[in-house]
Amino acid sequence: MRFTFRFRPIPLLATVLLVALGLALGQWQTRRALEKEAIHARLSSRAALPPITLGADVLPAEQAEYRHLVVDGEFRADWPVYLDNRPHQGAAGFYLMMPFKIAGSDRYLMVARGWLPRNAAERTRLPSIETPSGTIRIEGVARRDAGRLLQLGRAEPPRPGAIMQNFDLDGFGAVSGLALQPFVLEQTSDSGDGLLRDWPLPSSGAEMHRGYAFQWYALALMALVFFIVTGFRNGNKQTGK
DSSP, rough: OOOOOOHHHHHHHHHHHHHHHHHHHHHHHOOOOHHHHHHHHHHHHHHTTOOOOOSSSSHHHHHHHEEEEEEEEEEEOOOOOOEOOOOOOTTTEEEEEEEEETSSSEEEEEEEEEEEEEOOOOOOOOOOOOOOOOEEEEEEEEEEOOOOOOOOOOOOOOOEEEESSSSHHHHHHHHHHHEEEEEEEEOOSSSOOOOOOOOOOOOTTTHHHHHHHHHHHHHHHHHHHHHHHHHHHHHHHHTTH
């Protein structure tokens, strides 16, 4: 039995575009999964290291990232910043960011103190949060930044009590005039302030990206199979077979 394939340019073009799109997005999702796995491996290896006691000397971000830190000092309660659109277990809320003056120095560490819920009726109404006074010791895990979300439009300069979408260390340092360590500390120790500190892991989601990659690769394969099958079917109809 002889099979005839009918070639048509428009279906071919559509198939090429779908296959290219599926392969490109599948490869992108695969790279994202590999990046998350690399972060997980680095995080696990650094979590096993002893804590670093942070002092006045600048600690490079690449050395501090994912390390457990211990630091003495006091919070600057007059410079809080609230990061918006940070949900926790389905509830809308903020991350509270606050500078922490390192004991015995003029250098500051930007601390993500924890999560607090957003007022459902009035978005800009912030709850009263207790800030420890005097010199205290806090512990946490260093991160290069506080995480970034998609932002439409230009961000306003930081100010005390501002609600912001993203936090920029350099921008905050320039406006506040504070000399900052080049990373953020996600606080894990309890300060008796009622804030939640169930921080999301930056390495989570590798399996999700692999699942998305499989879907995109499957789309590319189905588009190619559909083009071949319909080409032979139309060719056989044309020849009367």
